[in-house]
Amino acid sequence: MSVRLSTGGRLIDRATEISFSFNGARLKGYAGDTLASALLGSDQMLVGRSFKYHRPRGIVASGAEEPNALVNMGEGARFEPNQRATTTELFAGLSATSQNHWPSLEFDVGALNAKLSRFLPAGFYYKMFIHPRSFWKHVYEPFIRQSAGLGRAPDSEDADSYEHFHLHTDVVVVGGGIAGLLAARAAAVTGAKVLLMEQTAHWGGRAPVDGGLVDGQPVGDYIDALVRELSEMPNVTLRLRCMASGVYDHGYLLGYERVRDHQPGAPGPRHRLWRVRAKQIVTATGAIERPLSFAGNDVPGVMLASAVRDYLVNYAVSAGKRVIVATNNDDGYRTAIALKQAGQEVLRILDARETGGGALMAEARRLGIRIDCGRAIGKVSGGKRVKKVQICAYAGAGGALEEVACDAVAMSGGWSPVVHLWSHCGGKLTWDAEQAYFRPDATRAPTGADGQPYVVPAGSANGVMMLDAICGDAVEAGRAAAKAAGYKLKKAAAIEAEPAPETPIEPVWMMPRDARVQLRMKAWLDYQNDVKVSDVQLAAREGYESVEHTKRYTTLGMATDQGKLSNINGLATLADALGAEIPAVGTTTFRPPYTPISMGAIGGEARGAVFQPLRRTAMHGWHEKNGADWEPVGHWRRPYAFARSGESVHDAVMREVKNTRENVGLLDASTLGKILVKGPDAGKFLDLLYTNMMSSLKPGKCRYGLMCNENGFLVDDGVVARIDDETFLCHTTTGGADRIHAHMEEWLQTEWWDMQVYAANLTEQYAQVAVVGPKARMLLEKLGGMDVSAETFPFMTWQDGTLGGFDVRAYRISFSGELSYEIAVPTAQGLAFWEALVAAGKEFGIMPYGTEALHIMRAEKGFIMIGDETDGTIIPQDLGLNWAISKKKEDFLGKRAQERAHMTDPNRWKLVGLETLDGAVLPDGAYAVAEGVNPNGQRNTQGRVTSTYYSPTLCKGIAMGLVLKGPERMGEVIEFPGTDGTVFKARIVDPVFYDKDGEKQNV
Amino acid sequence: MSEPTSALNRAEFKGIAKVEETGLHGMITLRGDQSSAAIKKAVLSVAGTVMPEQREAIFSDTGGVVWMSPDELMLLCPYSEVEARVAALNEALAGTHALAVNVSDARTVFRVSGPAARDVLSKLTPADLSPEVFGPGQVRRSRLAQVSAAFWMEDDETFGLFCFRSVAQYAFDLLKVAAAEGSEVGYF
């Protein structure tokens, strides 16, 4: 059983007891514990269930590489699944539950899968569940989904906040171990700006656990001094609890800072995403120990030797009282020695190497530990925890030599440098056969915007494993990074360090070497996804030879640890099965993030009120107070209608239309684009932009214009007012303002840069109000100021003046067919002007109206609407707008395109009005059917509805649509099937339903 | 004629930094060839300052001139004087190809101040705000979360910035979130 020892523990504070709960049980730990160390300290060996077979799972590692110890944490709005116990700091009141079992962790029905495991090899689901067809969806898949998945889904809105932080720096050093600290100092002393990130809550990494001397002091003390020194340097920023999650192009690096995970509920963001632009990145990310592949290596109590050592030294927790150590390298001995020195019983060190190790072996022997060389673990027995171990010869098939009862196994298969960040952006690896690992290939580093390398590996992340070499390598890395970032190097004093000499590792990919299939079927590679040695061998046998095929076929390395423990063992197994060299097989692609990061952090501040910008006109608040039902248009919101209490939105729309036609209505038109175009070539420029002629427009006058893109399609429309010889004001649609301004700038800057024209987007400078209806003039006359009579202020002209004391620019234009003035005032006075109109308009029955009333009124007049009649595939000719296409101009944007075969096809659908025979409203988007079907068996069509409304003015449904040769077929009746089987019969009519001669707008 | 109002009526927020909407300002967009004598002369006579260099922001007690692009300046002045200054510019630039236009009502100006000001803005913009790169006298046009903005420094702990008026509330809400209590970064 695992226990908390009465003394020791460099990271815990025994004075501060912390109580927490696991699966409802109250447990105790100390300040400084991780959830994992606290669980082990309470002898909670069993912490979860595996993904596929629901095998009992215990803590196997001590850091980010942990594949098993994933828990549901917290409750309600702070609940989170799949929290890794080994990287979760213990805090008071922490409550965690284990995952992926039913009904309980101890007794899990899903464990039946384990019994059937022989029938569920890699990829079994590709080979079965094929018949009967419907069973996959209704029987097999639901079952598989239920038993898959790990943590519970959160069920409420997140109570926490998140944020981003941008910064630019010279050097980012990733990893706060001895290598990272030294690299940071080496870079900083040159004057470079340095940011040092460490994912845990402590500096120093492994070195203080493994020991050794640096410059004559114990490495732990040396590190403390180093941290003090760095924290006093003004050009250095130190950050704990901050993991570099990914390296991206052009020196971009993401840091994931867990600001409040260890103190939930405290004010401030839970996570902060650091978006860093670095000239150079030093990856001092250390190395990860590999498990050994032997039968039963997944039984709770079997742990990485380094993890056993970490828990012992850092938290005074012993993984077991009677431990067996299995290794193929000297480092494993350190764990045995540490255990022995802590008074734990080490039953055996099984060293796969025939001749064993060096100095460390000697010391272990001196401490009286029994060491068997050339020996291996044949099999570990035990269900929910280790009970006994079968010992066999390493060079053999696994014949048991003896059985030893024990309660924990520490395994060491050698170390693999953490090369993720190096690889994210294209850094290549090289296989070191001597040390049996992939390490960064310095000659093929990721390159940045300048084509130069920008990532420098340091220390064990660079494949340098000995303390003295690590120190040297780290200093060199820091200096190289500073130099590449443009800083001058001074001579640096060499650092003296004394590691214990080690004898070489002997690669062990299967233990014992020639294990029979029954053992290989119990030797785990991927603990979480239940991938075993036999599965990889099966994939190879079936031709899934690419390492990517094997990964995807077996799911090796696809679990939440992304194969930190399993990938190297897995591909070595694959290489062996293919009879290929390991480097020839290669690795799968390393993708960010290094360990999973919260979606909340990725989203940052953008949620709720600041999810997206919301653009407001000067009258926005008034609309809100007066019952506006909103319609999003781009980032604006426009009132769709102003519903009164007890009134439906539809009724409101009807009322607004009627009132505008009979009395006077107000529309907030501020969102319409207003772009000032000025210069000697302004007319020439607009002639190229619009399909119609603008240069001929007289100052003081307005003209409706169409804009097409170079592909010929109609993209915007609006009224252009000529201010003076050199100046035009171009109105655009609401959605068009920014787009059209950008469109103008694009052509001015990139094609016609010799033209003398400036454009300025004045959309937000003015609040614009449409005063519409037969009583509009009376209202304005009451306000007083400029002369708004028909004589002095005719239709399609504009004037500057004052109204009710406001400086205004008024346009006599109409989109409703009524007498109408569009009046612009400075935005800062928009609300006041609007309120003045509302007050003055009372006696005329004034009412504001929204976009739907606007749409209905324009449809009654047969005016097209960009976005309704157009959809990006429509040319002006389709809409009967040929009158607005200048024949005189030899060029305008879209002209050439409109000469193409399909654009001049007489069979294009053309705009018409549509009236149902019974007055009903045609369904939006309905298609008119034609005889027969096309070669693909689809019903032929001959038209479609583009706009359809109930007209309160005409008391019937009216619609506009595009119909094959429509204008030539006036009076013809065509059929529009609904989606519910009903068929609407509609007559083709003139699209102008109301006031055909335009008398009303022209009064 | 009624009293013009700024988008947020000088709203304020105090967190790890102080955020203020600073009311109405006279703002004039001036497009033109900045190397031409006529433009330089006009700027000097109307704004009282020399032509700013690339990314330079020059302030006087009555206003200032902010470099916006190689052919665009933003002239700042008291709100009440803006029309007169536009007229003066047009007069001074008669016969020169240029565009001077009042955009006072199309923008909203904020001030973000305090020791944490750089940290707060760095949560929202990708621009490099390190003291050695950006300080008083300079302007940077960039992104404030999802909208465009231009910012400069009044002193080493005070930013001025403007964005479009329609997104004033969004910008203010953003700055409040970025300056929320407990969100200290402590980088700058």
Added chain:
Amino acid sequence: MLTLECPYCGVMADETELTAGGEAHLKRFGPGSSDEDFEAYLFERENPKGVHFERWRHSHGCGKWFHAARNTMTLEVYGTYPAQTSEPPVEIRNKISGIAPGWSWRLFK
């Protein structure tokens, strides 16, 4: 996540301040041009694996359009330059030739 120097502002602009505008140095064909030329102008693209001349707008910055010479395989940026030109500046072309000999682009090399 690219950074490109805006030749107008003189700042290193973050990709999120910019808007990409597709292939640069296209010759506009208008009325009177052949169907082939017009189609090529609107649609046919070099889309090379390697040196690419492209348009960008500093949309959250000065609002100006500029060109960039960039490698689509390595994302190396050979240089940026103002958009008021129909050909890349010779110094940038020379620089590219130094790094990626044998490159070619439509009419020029």
Added chain:
Amino acid sequence: MKRYSAFAIAREALRFHTGWERAWRSPEPRRRYDVVIVGAGGHGLATAYYLGKNFGITNVAVIEKGWLGGGNTGRNTTIIRSNYLQDPSAAIYEKARSLYETLSQDLNYNVMFSPRGVIMLAQTHHEVRGYQRTAHANALQGVTTEWISPERVKELVPIIRLDGPRYPVMGGLWQARGGTARHDAVAWGYARACSAMGMDIIQKCEVTGVRTEGGKVRGVDTTKGPIDCGKLGIVVAGHSSHLAEMGGFRLPIESVALQALVSEPIKPCMDVVVMANTVHGYMSQSDKGEMVIGGGTDGFNNYTQRGSFHHIEETVRALIETFPMISRLKMLRQWGGIVDMTGDRSPILSKTPVEGVFVNCGWGTGGFKAIPGSGWAMAELMAKGHSPLTADFGLDRFREGRFIDESVAAGVAH
């Protein structure tokens, strides 16, 4: 080819699965084939498969630069739907969807087609009208879709927030027989079936040149030597322009990165596929329990299979707004693929200026769902010289201005 079944597995289990044969052979190339397909992705393998199955053409080689299924087939978000607006799109995507229904049985390989249903959310008035138009079009195209109310959306997707502060859900376009499939399995299943028909799938073999004579194709040069062929199919999403250049013609294509991501696996909480186009994000839950998430493309030409992170941010934000609970899930992995974007964002299945050379490309962000239909149609085009399914997808449409624009219905393709 030994058949796959539960019984086969039981039989093999008794001998510890040592008796399974290779899913596909990996031969050296022969000197000549009737047809050479470049690209052993889903589209290329499906083309080969239907050449054999529908036209008896089995003297076929499928040449792959890397490993089969290693392109976009193996890195997409596996959504299958056919609720497109325009007739030509609806025809080929519906053909594909209906072939997916029985693909596992046809191939004797479980591709896990899961017709769990696809909802496209309408969150603006404009989108409502766009999807109602699509629903009308689909009814006439023989594509079964339905406009559904917000309440029905909530029934189908309990974790959704209908009344989001910004874009309340106003309804949705529902295709009950849309869904997902296991992407790798689609490629592997086709590969196994092609191999069983005697076709050669040649991996790690890069095409270095296209040999023509008098405007007619003669064969290809490869890193494994020259290979002659009567007909050549170029089916290399992401590299089409590159291959076209070898053939001496240009395509209306730009290659950009499209990104996707998955969360850590959680217990089932969403049984359907949801697409939210107003805010640019879509999400489904895989059988493993991961939330599979996709979004938009980069704006610039890129062959690196790495996208820009801000697109991931935009997508995740959008989905947090739509599904608040995902805020406390974690992103497990992000990746990118290179997609061909054409001038009208619709695919190209076409003859080319070189006689005997056919091209299938430009699927943009929506290729996976089309694989069986695309292969079916491409095989017919290559075997007979014409196919009703490909008629509208020819290269000539760009010259004539006859575009197939799906964006008009506010529906982005995924």
